Amino acid sequence: MGSGEQPAIDLRHVWKVFGPGDSARTIELSKGGSSRAEILQQTKQTVAVRDVSFSVAQGETFVVMGLSGSGKSTLIRCLSRLIEPTQGQISLSGDDLLAMDEDQLRQLRRGRMSMVFQHFGLFPHRKVIDNIAYGLEVQKIDKSTRVARATEILNTVGLDGWADHYPQQLSGGMQQRVGLARALAVDPQILLFDEPFSALDPLIRKEMQDELTRLQKTMQRTIVFITHDFAEALRLGDRIAIMKDGSFDQIGTPEEIVSAPATPYVREFVNDVPRAKVLSVKSVTVAGQSTTNSRTVAASAKIETIIPMLLERDEPITVLDANNQAIGVVNRASVANILQAEQK
Amino acid sequence: MKRRLSGLFVLIILAQTLGTRGFPDSLNIGLAEPITNLQSWVRKNRNDHWMFEFILNPFISVVNFGLDSVESVFTWLPWFVPAIIVFAVVARTRRWGVATFAALAVVYPGLVGVWSESIVTISLMAVAVFICVLIGVPLGVLAALKPRVEVALRPILDGMQTVPATVYLIPIVLFFGIGPAPAAIATVIYALPPMVRLTALGIQQVPKSAVEAAQMFGATKRQILAKVQLPLAVPSIITGINQTVMMALGIVVIATLVGAGGLGQEINQTVRRLEPGRGLVVSLAVVAVALVLDRVSMSLVSTPGAQRVRVKRNTLYMSLIGLALAAVVGRLLGWVEFPFSWGTSFADPIDTGFKWFRTTFNVITRPFNDFIVREILVRAQTLFNETITWQAVVAAAAAFAFYVAGWKMSLFTACGVTFIGLTGRWLDAVDTLTQTIVAVFISILIALPIGIWLGRRPRIEAIIAPVLDAFQTIPSLVYAIPFVMIFSVGPVPGIVAAVVYAIPPGIRLTSLGIRQVNNESVEAAITFGATQRQILWGVRIKLAMPSIILAINQMVMMVLAMAIISGMVGGGGLGYRSIEALTGPDSGLGVEVGLAIVIMATILDRLLQATARRMQAPVAV
Numbered sequence: 024m025g026s027g028e029q030p031a032i033d034l035r036h037v038w039k040v041f042g043p044g045d046s047a048r049t050i051e052l053s054k055g056g057s058s059r060a061e062i063l064q065q066t067k068q069t070v071a072v073r074d075v076s077f078s079v080a081q082g083e084t085f086v087v088m089g090l091s092g093s094g095k096s097t098l099i100r101c102l103s104r105l106i107e108p109t110q111g112q113i114s115l116s117g118d119d120l121l122a123m124d125e126d127q128l129r130q131l132r133r134g135r136m137s138m139v140f141q142h143f144g145l146f147p148h149r150k151v152i153d154n155i156a157y158g159l160e161v162q163k164i165d166k167s168t169r170v171a172r173a174t175e176i177l178n179t180v181g182l183d184g185w186a187d188h189y190p191q192q193l194s195g196g197m198q199q200r201v202g203l204a205r206a207l208a209v210d211p212q213i214l215l216f217d218e219p220f221s222a223l224d225p226l227i228r229k230e231m232q233d234e235l236t237r238l239q240k241t242m243q244r245t246i247v248f249i250t251h252d253f254a255e256a257l258r259l260g261d262r263i264a265i266m267k268d269g270s271f272d273q274i275g276t277p278e279e280i281v282s283a284p285a286t287p288y289v290r291e292f293v294n295d296v297p298r299a300k301v302l303s304v305k306s307v308t309v310a311g312q313s314t315t316n317s318r319t320v321a322a323s324a325k326i327e328t329i330i331p332m333l334l335e336r337d338e339p340i341t342v343l344d345a346n347n348q349a350i351g352v353v354n355r356a357s358v359a360n361i362l363q364a365e366q367k
Numbered sequence: 368m369k370r371r372l373s374g375l376f377v378l379i380i381l382a383q384t385l386g387t388r389g390f391p392d393s394l395n396i397g398l399a400e401p402i403t404n405l406q407s408w409v410r411k412n413r414n415d416h417w418m419f420e421f422i423l424n425p426f427i428s429v430v431n432f433g434l435d436s437v438e439s440v441f442t443w444l445p446w447f448v449p450a451i452i453v454f455a456v457v458a459r460t461r462r463w464g465v466a467t468f469a470a471l472a473v474v475y476p477g478l479v480g481v482w483s484e485s486i487v488t489i490s491l492m493a494v495a496v497f498i499c500v501l502i503g504v505p506l507g508v509l510a511a512l513k514p515r516v517e518v519a520l521r522p523i524l525d526g527m528q529t530v531p532a533t534v535y536l537i538p539i540v541l542f543f544g545i546g547p548a549p550a551a552i553a554t555v556i557y558a559l560p561p562m563v564r565l566t567a568l569g570i571q572q573v574p575k576s577a578v579e580a581a582q583m584f585g586a587t588k589r590q591i592l593a594k595v596q597l598p599l600a601v602p603s604i605i606t607g608i609n610q611t612v613m614m615a616l617g618i619v620v621i622a623t624l625v626g627a628g629g630l631g632q633e634i635n636q637t638v639r640r641l642e643p644g645r646g647l648v649v650s651l652a653v654v655a656v657a658l659v660l661d662r663v664s665m666s667l668v669s670t671p672g673a674q675r676v677r678v679k680r681n682t683l684y685m686s687l688i689g690l691a692l693a694a695v696v697g698r699l700l701g702w703v704e705f706p707f708s709w710g711t712s713f714a715d716p717i718d719t720g721f722k723w724f725r726t727t728f729n730v731i732t733r734p735f736n737d738f739i740v741r742e743i744l745v746r747a748q749t750l751f752n753e754t755i756t757w758q759a760v761v762a763a764a765a766a767f768a769f770y771v772a773g774w775k776m777s778l779f780t781a782c783g784v785t786f787i788g789l790t791g792r793w794l795d796a797v798d799t800l801t802q803t804i805v806a807v808f809i810s811i812l813i814a815l816p817i818g819i820w821l822g823r824r825p826r827i828e829a830i831i832a833p834v835l836d837a838f839q840t841i842p843s844l845v846y847a848i849p850f851v852m853i854f855s856v857g858p859v860p861g862i863v864a865a866v867v868y869a870i871p872p873g874i875r876l877t878s879l880g881i882r883q884v885n886n887e888s889v890e891a892a893i894t895f896g897a898t899q900r901q902i903l904w905g906v907r908i909k910l911a912m913p914s915i916i917l918a919i920n921q922m923v924m925m926v927l928a929m930a931i932i933s934g935m936v937g938g939g940g941l942g943y944r945s946i947e948a949l950t951g952p953d954s955g956l957g958v959e960v961g962l963a964i965v966i967m968a969t970i971l972d973r974l975l976q977a978t979a980r981r982m983q984a985p986v987a988v
C-alpha cells in the first residue's frame with residue numbers, strides 16, 4: 024500500500040474510445056482537434072473520455088459534474104475498472120490499477136473501493152439486510168459477523184427497522200440509503216458515486232446530500248462523486264471538475280470555479296448560481312483597511328452570512344483569518360460589486 | 368425499384384411461356400436414397416453395434432426406469448393424495464379459489480374414467496420435463512453468457528419449432544425404436560426450446576446494475592451466477608418450465624404414433640371410432656393436466672415479499688406424516704382407483720348431439736364441403752400442376768420477396784421454392800399450400816374483424832381472453848374431431864379445425880395492435896374533426912397494421928402446424944406424407960417432407976415479417 028503523501032487516486036491522460044476498430048488512430052484524430060461528432064462520423068467510434076487527468080487526496084471529496092453524455096459514467100467505470108480504459112494510467116495510493124490481474128482487482132474491490140449506483144443496483148431478491156451484507160458475504164465472512172456489521176450500518180444510515188423488507192418495498196430515497204449502506208459495509212477507503220441522487224425528488228435529494236455530508240465528516244473517505252447538478256457539485260465537492268464532451272473544462276474548488284469560470288461553458292453554469300452562497304467573505308475583503316467597530320466575521324464564512332449584518336447597519340465589518348488576525352474589511356460596496364456581476 | 372419490378376414481371380411471363388408445367392420427376396435429386404440406406408444399416412446393426420449396445424440402449428433403459436418409477440408411485444397413491452398436495456401447494460399463495468379449482472382438475476380424469484391413462488401421460492410429462500430442465504437450464508445459461516453459443520443455438524432452436532413433430536419422430540424411431548421412452552425423448556426435443564430460451568432470457572434480463580454491483584464487491588463469476596443471476600432468473604426459468612410443459616402436452620397425441628400411450632392414445636382412438644363426445648371428455652383431461660401443472664408451477668414463482676401462508680416447520684412435518692398415513696390407510700382400504708366414473712354420461716349426449724347435427728345440417732355441410740374441395744382445392748391444384756409452370760411460381764415468389772425484403776430474401780425464396788421441387792415433394796407442397804391459404808383466408812375473415820372490434824373494448828376482452836388462451840392448450844387433434852364428425856374424412860375438417868385453432872391468437876394479436884395505437888394520434892385525429900370511420904381506417908388500423916400482419920403470420924404458422932393433424936384426418940399433402948413416413952417407417956420420405964415443410968414455413972414467416980416491417984413507420988436513427 025502506498026504512503027500517506029501519495030494521492031489516493033491519480034489519473035494520468037486517461038482515454039476511453041467505444042466501438043470496434045483502430046482506437047489509437049481515433050485518439051490521434053481527437054488530439055488533432057477533431058470533434059466527437061466528426062470522429063463518430065468518420066470512424067463509428069465514440070470518444071467517451073478524452074485525455075482526463077486529475078488526482079484526489081486522501082479524505083477529499085472530488086465531484087465530476089457534466090451533462091448527459093459527457094462521459095461521466097464512463098470515467099467512473101474506468102476508475103473502478105468495470106470497463107478498461109483505452110489509454111492512460113491510473114494509480115490508487117501508488118498501486119497501478121490497470122496492471123492488476125483479476126484476482127488483485129477482486130481483492131481491491133473487496134476492501135478498498137466500493138461504488139454506489141445511479142439506479143441503486145440493489146439485488147431485488149434479497150432483503151435489505153442481505154443486500155447490505157452482500158460485500159461481506161462475497162468475502163465469505165461468517166453469517167453472524169456480517170449480520171451484526173450490516174445492522175450497525177443500517178442504523179447509521181437511518182434505516183432501523185427495515186432490515187427484513189425487500190428493496191422494492193422501499194421509497195427511492197430509502198433504496199439509495201441501502202445502496203450507500205451496502206457500499207459502506209465493507210469499510211472501503213475509496214467510495215465511488217455515479218449520480219447516486221439523480222433519480223430522487225429534489226427534497227429527498229437535499230436530505231441525502233446532508234446525510235452524506237454528515238457521514239463524511241466522521242468517516243473521512245476518499246470520494247469521487249458524479250453528478251449533472253451543479254448545485255449538488257458545489258454543495259458536496261471539496262474540488263469540482265466540469266466535464267464536457269469527454270474532457271475536463273476546469274478543475275477547482277467551488278469558489279475558484281464560481282469566481283473565475285475558465286470557459287464560456289463553465290460560465291453558463293456559474294451564471295445561475297447565487298454567489299453569496301458559494302463565495303467566501305475573503306473574496307470580497309478590502310485588504311489593508313480597518314475599522315473601529317467591534318463587528319467581525321471569519322474569512323471562510325460565506326457572503327450570505329454577512330448580508331443581514333450589512334443591511335442592519337451600513338458600516339464595514341472586520342474580516343479575521345483562521346488565526347483571528349484581521350486581514351481587512353468588507354462593506355456594502357464590495358459585496359454589492361460581486362453580486363452585481365451575477366446579473367450580467 | 369419500379370424498373371426492377373417490371374423486369375421481374377417480364378421474367379414471370381417468360382418463365383410461364385417457356386417453362387414446364389408441374390415439376391418434372393427427372394429433376395428429383397434423390398435426397399431420400401442415402402437416408403434409406405442409413406435406415407437399413409441401422410436395422411441390421413441395432414442389436415450388436417457398439418453405439419446401440421453401449422450408448423443408446425442404456426440411455427433408453429434409464430429413461431424407462433424413470434418412467435416406470437414415476438408411474439408406479441402415482442399408481443400406488445390413492446387418488447385423493449395428489450389432489451390434496453396440489454391444493455396445499457397452490458393454496459400457499461392464498462388464492463383459495465384457484466387452489467380448489469386445481470384440486471378439482473386433479474380429480475377430473477378419475478371422474479371421467481381415464482385415471483390410469485392420465486398417470487401414464489403425467490409420468491411421461493414429468494420425465495420429459497425433468498430432462499428438459501436438466502439440459503435446458505445449463506444450455507440457457509451458456510447461451511446467455513457466451514454470445515457464440517447463442518449464435519450457434521438460435522437457428523437450431525428455431526428449426527426445432529418449425530420441423531413438424533412427425534418428422535423428427537422418424538430418426539427417433541429409427542435409433543430408439545418404439546415405446547414410451549422414445550416418446551419421452553421426442554417430447555424432450557419438442558419441448559426443449561422454451562426452456563433454453565427463457566433461461567437465457569432470464570439471465571440476460573438481470574439488471575446490468577445488479578451484476579455490476581456484484582462485480583464491484585469483488586464477487587467471482589461463479590458467485591455472481593449463483594447468488595445474483597440465477598436467483599433473479601428464477602421466475603423466467605419457471606415460466607420456461609411452464610411453457611415446456613404446455614409444449615409437451617401439445618404433442619401427447621402425436622407422441623402416440625411412437626408409442627406414448629396414455630391420454631393421447633385414447634384421443635387418437637376416439638377419432639378412429641368417431642366418438643367426439645369421448646374425445647372431448649378425454650381432451651379435457653389433458654387440459655386439466657395442463658391446468659394443474661400450470662397453476663402449480665406458477666404458484667412456485669414468488670414475487671419477493673409476496674404474501675404467503677407461513678407454515679411452521681413442525682406443522683409441515685405433521686401434515687406430511689398425516690398425508691403419508693392417509694395414503695397408507697387409503698391403500699389398505701383399497702381406495703386407490705377413483706370410486707366411480709361419469710365418463711359415458713358426459714360423452715354419450717355429446718355424441719348423440721353431433722350425430723343429430725350431422726344429419727340435420729347435412730344440407731349445408733355437404734355443399735360447403737364439396738364447394739371447398741371441388742371449386743377451390745381441386746382447381747388450385749390443377750392450376751399449379753397443369754397451367755402455371757414451376758419456373759413461373761419460382762419467379763413470382765422471388766418477385767414478391769424482392770418487393771418486400773430485397774434481393775437477398777428474393778434469392779433465398781427462389782432457391783427454397785426450387786429446392787422443394789428438387790426433393791420431389793412439389794405436388795404435396797402445392798396441396799398443403801393451397802389448404803393453408805384457404806384456411807388462413809377464412810381465419811383472416813373471422814379473426815381480424817373480431818380483433819379490431821375487441822381492441823377497443825378492453826372490458827369484454829378481459830372476459831374473453833382467458834377463454835381464448837385456454838383454447839391453445841387443447842391438443843390440436845381435438846379440434847379436428849367434431850369436424851370429422853360433421854364433414855366426414857377429407858381435407859375440409861382439417862381446414863376448419865385449423866381455422867378454429869388459428870383464430871384465437873389471431874384475435875389476440877390484432878386486438879393488442881389496436882389497443883396499443885398511440886392514444887395521442889387518435890386524439891389528434893379527433894381534434895381535426897375526423898369521423899369515427901376515418902379514425903378507425905385512417906389511424907387505428909393503419910397504425911396497427913404491423914401487428915395485424917404479425918397476427919396473420921401467427922395464423923399461418925398455426926395452420927401449418929395443423930398440417931399433420933389434417934393429414935391424420937384425411938387432408939393429404941405434406942402432413943399425410945409425414946405420417947406415412949413415420950408409420951413406414953420411411954426415413955427418406957420423412958427427410959423430404961421435413962425439409963419441404965421447414966422451407967415453406969421459413970419462407971412464409973420471413974416474408975410476412977418483412978411485410979410487417981415495411982409497414983412500420985420509419986424510426987429516426
Ligand SMILES: Nc1ncnc2c1ncn2[C@@H]1O[C@H](COP(=O)(O)OP(=O)(O)OP(=O)(O)O)[C@@H](O)[C@H]1O
Binds near residue numbers: 069089098
Ligand atoms: N458501452 C458503450 N458502447 C458505446 N458507446 C458508449 C457506451 N457507453 C457509453 N457510450 C457513449 O459514450 C458517451 C458517454 O456516455 P456516458 O454514459 O459516460 O455519459 P454520462 O455522462 O454518464 O451520461 P448520463 O448523464 O446520461 O449518465 C455517450 O455518447 C455514450 O453514447
Ligand SMILES: [Mg+2]
Binds near residue numbers: 095097218
Ligand atoms: Mg451516467
